Amino acid sequence: MSIYEQVLTFIHRPEPESFQRLALDVFRHQFEAVGAYRRYCQGRGADPGAVRIVDDVPAVSNVAFKYAELAIDGAARSAAAAVFLTSGTTQGRERRGRHIVARPEIYRASAIAHLRTMLFPDARRVAILAMHPTADVMPESSLAAMVSWCIEEFGTRTHLAAASRDRIDVEAATGFLAGAEARREPVCILGTTAAFAALFSELSSGGVKLRLAPGSRMMDTGGAKGQAVPMQAAEVIEQAGKLLAIAPAMVVNEYGMTELCSQLYDATAFNCPGVSNANTQENTKDRFKIPPPWLRVTARDPVTLKPMPDGEIGLLTFFDLANVGSVSAVMTEDLGWVERGGVRVLGRATGGLARGCALAIGQFSATEAARRTGVSPERVEAPR
């Protein structure tokens, strides 16, 4: 069985005890087949023969996808491959990251399997409103691919993508939701947190409150990204309840990024009943996220790059088996911690100390960025 088939098999039938062995096989494959990654590993003195545990596999920074072709040799020219681009908003005009996915069916399998666990644990098909373009409109967007797959896999014939490349059609989205309300039909709403902010703003300003049918749910992603005034997670949950009558447990935030083929979702009473007292319906601020079994998450000490003990903050670092055709070990610029299998995401690391008689350097940078982009300096960077 090829390494790709082994990964696909693991996604369909996870066997946690075989993760370590498979991960090391995936690393060796990538060392052989991904030229830029091999050079990086060699530069760090990492010999695949000497790497015995997955935590010792050299992780590339997610910024590496901006600068190098981190895919198995020849993948970029393969008709079967999909190429996804990062949104490019993080650093203004800096180049966009490029994730070449040699085997999109593995990406799809990973995305669908964990969506099924975390957003559709009740195994029902529902009407779907996407406040994001689908893959046919935005083929370079990994989120668009996920939206399309989600509609195919979990949607009824009633679905709408109420967004183009340039804008969210809030009016169409509101009309779709009003129709579902009238029919007492549960809806799943997918979109960026910014899109939800726009929807909530429109509903609030119009004095509209919808009572969506029980079983309705929503998934937001991207956090504060793209929002002038960031809407915090707790506010998203509160507004969903107030304006759409979606219960807190049915509001599930996703953490994902173009550079990974797997995602994490909030654990709630809907998808992980009893998993953690911290994630009860009442607690909307401090939710843990749950990765799929084929995604190992560690928080790394930024100085030593070693994994931190459970509960201690570090740079979130992933080993994603579903990235088998590119690079599986990816270190992000997001801080967070891992505890008993759950992950808390704190967001992008910016300098903590003030600089003497100046504002904190993060504020300096943000102010500079704001001057260039017109985006509020208060925004917090978020993945995707």
Added chain:
Amino acid sequence: MSVSTASSEAQARVRSPRAAGLDSSRLVESDMASAAARVRGAENINPGADRMARALAHAFELWRDRDYARRRKAIAAIARSAGYSVAMLENSIDALLKPFTSDALKSLAARVSSSGGIDRPGTVGFIAAGNVAGAGMHEIAIALVAGAGVVVKTASAEPVFFAEFARTLAEIDRDAGARIEVFHWSRTRADLSAALIANCERVVAYGDDLTIESLHHRPNVIGFGSRVSAAVVAPGATDPSRIDRVAELLARDVALFEQLGCLSLHHVFVVSHTGDAARDVAIRMSAALERMGKSMPPAKIPLRDAAEIRGLRERARWRRIAGEPVELFEGPRLEWTVVFEPRPNLFAPGAVREDSFKVSPGFRTVHVTGVRDLGEFRDCLAGVSGRIEAMAVAGDESDAAGVGATVGAIGIPYVCAPGEMQSPPLDWRHGGGGFFDMMVGAR
């Protein structure tokens, strides 16, 4: 010179919790009103500019002595609480206090006396920064010499330096010491900060303590905006006989105060037609930073800053792997980092002027970039116009006119030689000079 003994009354005016038995939970808003009234001088004799200058000169003289007990105590406490090395703090405090000579203070007093007609505030409050011990000392000294009463709110992270210094002053001259009171409270006590602002005619805020942005809305608050510092190395300084010394001094400017002050060096521009000299400077600065790690051990880097440095390194590393002409020189465990580029990215696709000046995450992380000529150097700074506080200039006589004209045209408050960035003179026009003009009078 003898040191007079402080009265218990004078000592009590230094109201840091440890000294006066107060803790911030016991402070109330009316304490700020009382403090402002006391330092304003209702009950005290105003010692006048000359006497204050003499007392301060004596205090600074004591504080320049590394064996002075109060200084030793302050440095040990700061090192312990902030995770800085004592050696780094010793060198940083030496540099900070160097300009406060008797002559400089006397000259300041003369200037104050000769501009007696200006309308100066009678009380100035200071909200100090926690990460750079002594940041604000220039303004405090100026305010005292100019006759203002001073109320200092120290940062929670660094409550020691000004409290100890004020005690020294009170010991030397009771009336001079009565013009300054030092408090500390946590940033959660917004009531006390508001009371400070309400009861002082002017308040100077450093760092992001209490969020300068919100304080800026108060008409009597002076905030020093976000500023950093840079250096330019002209061809004369890259001569083989000089380059090592220049690199050593620039590395020192990077390392002092762990690069967290507005006078800290973030980006070095080296005028070099080929870029080779710039690379030489980068290599030599790397070697100097490595050596300095032994003589001035680096700080324990806070997590978020470490993460930021890690991100900067990885970006440079992958740009290099992608074939861009960037080189990363790095010390062990994030101790120091030099990112070298032979040319600014002014002309890269999508580049903008702001991108050509790099603000470092601090903790001995510096960018070194070659520029073809002074015109290109000027272009690199165009995007951060008005935000450069200091510029170290290295060169020889043949460079002086050109560099002087270029730097002068940019408009930088403090221009100095390498190694002097943390030692601006007393008439430094910090933040553009608004505070200095208010207290001393415009030139």
